[in-house]
Amino acid sequence: MSTPNPPPTPAAAKPAPAPVPPPKPAPHERPEVRVISHCTLFYWWPVWACGFIMFVITMWEGHQMVTVPPGTTAKFDGPPFEVEGKKKGEKIVGKLHVLELPPEKELPKDPDHPGQPLQPHLRMSESKNLGVVFIAVLLLVIIITNVPMRGLWSAVVIGLVIVLVLLFAWLKVWDTIFTWVSWLDIRINAAGYLVISVVLLVLWLVTVFVFDHRTYVVLAPGILRVRREIGGVEDDYDTTGMRVQKLRNDIFRHWILGLFNMGDLIIKPAGAEEIHMPNVWRVSKAVDKIQGMLQIKEVEAAPKTAP
Numbered sequence: 001m002s003t004p005n006p007p008p009t010p011a012a013a014k015p016a017p018a019p020v021p022p023p024k025p026a027p028h029e030r031p032e033v034r035v036i037s038h039c040t041l042f043y044w045w046p047v048w049a050c051g052f053i054m055f056v057i058t059m060w061e062g063h064q065m066v067t068v069p070p071g072t073t074a075k076f077d078g079p080p081f082e083v084e085g086k087k088k089g090e091k092i093v094g095k096l097h098v099l100e101l102p103p104e105k106e107l108p109k110d111p112d113h114p115g116q117p118l119q120p121h122l123r124m125s126e127s128k129n130l131g132v133v134f135i136a137v138l139l140l141v142i143i144i145t146n147v148p149m150r151g152l153w154s155a156v157v158i159g160l161v162i163v164l165v166l167l168f169a170w171l172k173v174w175d176t177i178f179t180w181v182s183w184l185d186i187r188i189n190a191a192g193y194l195v196i197s198v199v200l201l202v203l204w205l206v207t208v209f210v211f212d213h214r215t216y217v218v219l220a221p222g223i224l225r226v227r228r229e230i231g232g233v234e235d236d237y238d239t240t241g242m243r244v245q246k247l248r249n250d251i252f253r254h255w256i257l258g259l260f261n262m263g264d265l266i267i268k269p270a271g272a273e274e275i276h277m278p279n280v281w282r283v284s285k286a287v288d289k290i291q292g293m294l295q296i297k298e299v300e301a302a303p304k305t306a307p
Contacts, residue, residue, distance in 0.1 A: 031296070032220040033289040035265060038212045038279040040145040041204060043257040048204060050137045051197030058125045058190040065124040065189055071102035123190035131186030134193070144252045158251065217267065217277060221296045224267070226275055241270030244290050246283045253279075 078096035085092050101107065107117035125131075149157055168177070214230040224237040248254045248263040255262075263283030267275040267290075280286055 031293065032218055033286070033293050035217040035219070035277055035280060035286050035290070036212055037215055037217075037265075037277040038281065039207060040279065041207045042212075042262075042279055042281075043145050043253060044141055044200060044204060046257065047138050047141055048197040048200040050134055051193045051200070054125075054130045054134050054188070055190050055193035055197065057130060058123050058193060061123075061125050063124055063126045064120040065122040065187075066099065066120045067108055067118070068099055069101060069105040069107075071105065073100050074098075075100055124187055128185045128187055131188050132181070132184060134188065135186050141257070144257060148250055148253060217275065219290055219293050221293060224269065237269040237272055237275075239269070239294060242294060243268040244287055244294075246280075246287050248283065 075098050076095065078098035080093070080095050082091055082093045084090065110116045110118045167173075211230060215227055217227075218225040219239065222239055224239055224242065226235045226237065227233070228235075245266040245268070246263050247266065250264075253262065254260075254264075258279075258281075261282050263280055265277040265280045265283055265286060267277065269275070
């Protein structure tokens with residue numbers, strides 16, 4: 001007699017998965033506005049930019065500089081020569097151009113090859129205008145960054161320059177000036193342009209993007225933090241009743257060298273001394289952000305009315 005198979009035992013019930021806790025809300029980041037005040041080295045970008053341009057032009061021209069003792073004369077009627085031309089059977093005949101040294105004078109010797117003269121290798125432009133332009137840019141930047149002219153003085157200087165240009169043209173003084181300038185011969189070799197430009201560019205990058213960011217103003221709702229010097233402590237101010245003012249009245253610094261984006265910022269905390277932030281990049285946007293931050297503070301401080 002067969003016995004019936006026992007009914008299958010039900011599978012063990014799997015435990016229900018533990019509920020996943022909801023993700024924690026991200027911490028609320030307090031909005032803030034950071035304003036950087038740059039030093040006057042920011043305005044020196046035309047110097048290293050012009051230097052790189054002069055370096056490229058000098059290298060592209062390919063002319064070389066020769067160092068000779070005083071009294072050396074250049075002559076076209078040197079020894080005759082005859083060389084083959086580019087075409088087959090073509091002969092080119094002429095006279096060598098030579099530099100004639102005075103008696104008992106000699107060319108500089110090559111330190112790596114004793115007994116042989118030093119061969120020309122320094123690159124220098126044939127035109128003297130490159131050095132004159134570079135020096136003019138350098139001197140103008142020095143004057144503009146060290147003698148600030150604001151407001152009416154900027155307009156007076158520009159008007160005076162225009163009047164002098166027209167007056168010199170009417171009196172025919174420009175001919176005399178151009179004759180004098182033609183005697184001015186300033187030459188810098190390619191290595192000089194390159195070294196000056198590279199050193200200035202490195203200093204400019206380190207100053208603008210590293211050191212200038214160590215002195216700042218940070219505005220958050222209700223508080224203003226100010227660091228006036230590298231490594232100094234931060235001063236805190238209450239933003240209640242605070243006012244801000246921008247100045248863009250230096251045409252040469254703020255508009256020309258500042259590429260139409262620079263300006264000075266003045267922050268006036270209530271009951272405290274004014275905070276001057278010179279040479280602020282995109283000063284108009286900085287003022288708009290500060291005004292928006294002050295409005296956030298006013299909204300938070302406003303009493304809430306019951307519904």
